[in-house]
Amino acid sequence: MHDLIRATLSSSVYDVAVETPLEAMGPLGERLGRPVFLKREDLQPVFSFKLRGAYNKLASLSEAERAKGVICASAGNHAQGLAFSATRLGVRSVIVMPTTTPSIKVEAVKRLGGEVVISGDTFDDARLHAIALGEAEDLTFVHPYDDHQVIAGQGTIGVEILRQHGGPISAIYLPIGGGGLAAGVAAYVKFLRPGIRVIGVEPEEAASMTAAFAAGYPVPLNEVGIFADGVAVRQAGDETFAILKDTLDEIITVSTDEICAAIKDIFEHTRAIAEPAGAVSLAGLRKHAPSLAERGAAIAICSGANINFDRLRHVAERAELGERAEAVLGVTIPEKPGAYRAFIGLLGPRAITEFNYRIAPGANAQIFVGIGLKRGEAEKAELVETLERHGHRVLDLSDNEVAKLHIRYMVGGRVEGLENELLYRFEFPERPGALLRFLEGLAPDWNISLFHYRNHGSDYGRVLAGIQVPPSERPAFEAYLDTLGYAHWDETANPAYAMFLAPR
Template identity: 65%
Template sequence: MTDTVRRILNARVYDVAVRTPLDPMVRLSERIGAPVLLKREDLQPIFSFKIRGAYNRIAQLAEAARAAGVICASAGNHAQGVALSAQTLGIQAIVVMPVTTPSIKVDAVRHFGGEVVLHGDTFDEAYAHARTLEAARGLTFVHPYDDADVIAGQGTIAVEILHQHPNPIEAIFVPIGGGGLAAGIASYVKFLRPETKVIGVEPVDAASMKAAIDAGNRVVLDRVGLFADGVAVRQAGEQTYPLCRDLLDEVILADTDAMCAAIKDIFEDMRILAEPAGALSLAGLKSYALRNGTPHGALVAISSGANMNFDRLRHVAERAEVGEERELLLAVTIPEEVGSYRRFIHTLGSRTVTEFNYRYAAGSKAHVFVGLQLRDAKHEKREIVGELERLGYGVIDLSADETAKLHVRYMVGGRAAALTDELVLRCEFPERPGALLRFLDGVGTDWNITLFHYRNHGADYGRVLVGLQVPDSDRARFFERLTALGYPYEDETGNDAYRLFLRG
């Protein structure tokens, strides 16, 4: 820790980075009942804190290494940080990015003078290629987090926070991907103010640091979720892990809905659009405040980046209300008879309906997909469900059902009569031409496709719901072929939303 603090105090970042403000979040502070402060790293020249670590690393290079140039692998903010840092110092920079990288990110790197090499479908493939080029051309690899100078550069954020807020701080919440930002901030804060908590925040589906701390050693996750792509790291860093293990007070996990709600909170207070990873620490702060009550000092979150793809806004807006527990999604079973629809609406009374999906189905029962706006989630949800059950309605809460929120709510009414042996999968496809064709070619023509739903969410990977007719006797062979294909998937054949609204 002492060596890291020394490096932080000697870091070179302000040739290109700026000292960002620590702004109060007035509305959220009123809701929580404590001062909430947001460190505005979205105001950096590349709209992300990554410029600090990248510049400090490159600025430390000897003349021979500068002359040879630098290389990195990244599809996001680190790529822009390396490109701008190298441009400022007059150094050649090569950035290897997956072929799936959106053009807006590729264009941003080129704008800062970086030479872009597109290789592979995934970060791992791009990373391996960058390492090959590093060795072949004698370049210096600039790691996004697992480097002492990168960690030190990110740690300068902590120096600014403690200068800007000399009053008590109960906790500083830091997003974690590989752990460079958390390691740098925790080293400085615990050296100067050990009473201040430093709490890491990870997505629930990309919690590599928490997994490492729980296991007592670095582990490799089988897969990571990609909504918060800025922190989608399968393994904690070799240098960052021991610092985070020894210095962090805890690691909090946040799901997609909580991040979307935090993006909305930042927008309402600051009128800025944080990217999912940029709002991650605030999602953790809110979870902590709800769990722990009134804090003894300020709560600080880091707005780590604002490189938001515009296409994602629809998805964020849809999920924010659920994440804030301001919307309740229900599947309700009502009698399929004249007047039952009106009676059900009457039961809802004056509550605001955010969504209502219904289609006639033969038989004695009908299923309705309904969204309701909540004022007091803690009590109102239980009250609504209890009242509907008391009146004899079958009710299932779908507010936490990923398949229902991503797909089924847009497909209600699409039943297929006399369909047998249907298997339903929720998959992630790379957002690139030919991804679906590769899936179909890999699966083969032995099984009939019965259902397909896709919506663009502005991410590098698309979310797809696909159904196929696969007899029970053939499922072992099917899953063997699907596993070999390599696309992440979840079997949703038993999902309640699918069963009620889509199954024949």
């Protein structure tokens, strides 16, 4: 630990990095009843904190090592940080990026002076190729987080925070992917001011450090959601885990909707648009800070702002849900004249954000409705109680991923008499041939009965598929999905599917 603190304090990151401001977020602080500050790492030259660790690692290399060059595997901020740092030091940098990497990121690395090698369908494939290529060409491999000098470079953020805010601090919230930033900052803060609570924050769908804490050592996750791709790490680092197990007070997780709400908060305060990973720690602060007994400041880190423009639509859709300013409900109403008007009357003056309906045979109709809320969960509970009291069956879909990603666009697609349909949610790699590979592996009698795809500007497309599989062949179907290697979830029992799409 003393070696790490010494390396942090002697770091040369300011050859390329800037000391970023610690900005007060007044409106959010007023809502939470305490001072709230945001550390603006999105203002670094490459719009991310990753520059600090990458440069510190390169600066620590010997002249002989620099002369040979460096290599890494990355599809995002680490790639840009390393390319920028290497160019500044006159060092050759090779960046291995998977085939799913958006062209905007590839071009950004090239502009910064990196030699881009495209290899592999996944990050793990790219990493293995980078290691092999590094050995073949005698290049130094620069790990994105599990490296002493990288961690020390990220720790300079903690040095700045404590220098910039000398008053009482209740808690500092740190985003965790592999754990490099969190380990560097937590080690320094706990060394100098151990009374400050240090809280790690991870996405619910990529909680690798949470899994490591539960197991007592880093373990691989079976599935990793990629919405917050900058912290979507399958397994926490060994060195980062060793530091964080002794320096973190707590780890919490946040949902996609909560991250989107934090992105909105950052935009409204700074007019900057954080990437999802960049808003993770503020999402944790918004969720956790009200439980703090101490009245000191709460601090979060905006760790990056490298977001594809076409992802903003998805962020905007989900931000209201993350703020609990919208409810998404499935409601049963009578299929008769006047029922729609009576239902709208029960909603009162509330704003209707979405309404999906299609006429169907039978006495009842199913509607998918979004409703604006001003008082969050309490108002939603009152509304549901009112609707049920007037004879409507209500299904709260506000936290149902299948409903929010897919079913809201498919209302009215029910089929009579369809047998043996299974419903699966997938994350397909966003590359040519991904769908064809999926289809070619299906047995001839496994019929696709439903399919919905949405692109959210990320490396993966989100797919909902219905497949008719005889019960006797389901073990073979599951084995096929495991072999395919695409992230997948069985949603056959999902209540939103039962309400709007399942065969009668």
